[in-house]
Amino acid sequence: MDDQIQKGLRKIRRAKLTEILLFIAFILVGFLSILVSERYHINFLFIIGPYGLFVLACDAYLGLTATCPKCKELYYWRMSGIGYRNFFTKKCLNCGLELNEMAVPVKEKEVC
Ligand SMILES: [Zn+2]
Numbered sequence: 507m508d509d510q511i512q513k514g515l516r517k518i519r520r521a522k523l524t525e526i527l528l529f530i531a532f533i534l535v536g537f538l539s540i541l542v543s544e545r546y547h548i549n550f551l552f553i554i555g556p557y558g559l560f561v562l563a564c565d566a567y568l569g570l571t572a573t574c575p576k577c578k579e580l581y582y583w584r585m586s587g588i589g590y591r592n593f594f595t596k597k598c599l600n601c602g603l604e605l606n607e608m609a610v611p612v613k614e615k616e617v618c
Contacts (some may be wrong), residue, residue, distance in 0.1 A: 508575075510575055511575045511576055511603070512607075513575065514573070514574065514575025514576075515575060515603075515605060515607070517572070518572045518574075518581050518605060519605065521568040521569075521571070521572045522572075522593075522605075524564070524568060525564070525565060525568055525593070528561050528564055528565075529561065532554075532557065532558070532561055535553070535554055535557045536550075536554055538553075539553035539554040539557075569582050569583065569591070569593070570583075574598040574600060574601060574603055575603070576598065576601050576603045577598065577600050577601040577603070579598070579600040579601070580599075580600075581595075581598050581599070582595060582599065583599065584599040584600060586600075
């Protein structure tokens with residue numbers, strides 16, 4: 507497979523992992539904000555709210571910068587037709603390029 511495509515897919519996988527970790531950290535920040543709000547008598551929304559906005563900003567940034575290395579369109583977004591977004595997709599919504607390397611058949615592999 508082309509080295510440029512491998513590099514692009516690696517970037518998309520890293521963006522996906524970052525988003526998953528941000529959402530898992532959201533749960534931890536939620537518990538932490540409850541503890542801090544009880545100790546210092548401030549509303550927990552003042553702690554978890556800015557983090558929620560940070561997660562939304564990161565989600566928008568990562569979603570809009572994850573471009574498919576093959577068709578150069580957004581990987582998780584399909585703008586043609588009604589247009590939709592699927593973060594959990596495993597292939598490009600525009601050209602169908604698989605995210606998983608193992609799913610791509612190897613052409614040069616010798617068959618015994
Ligand atoms: Zn594509």
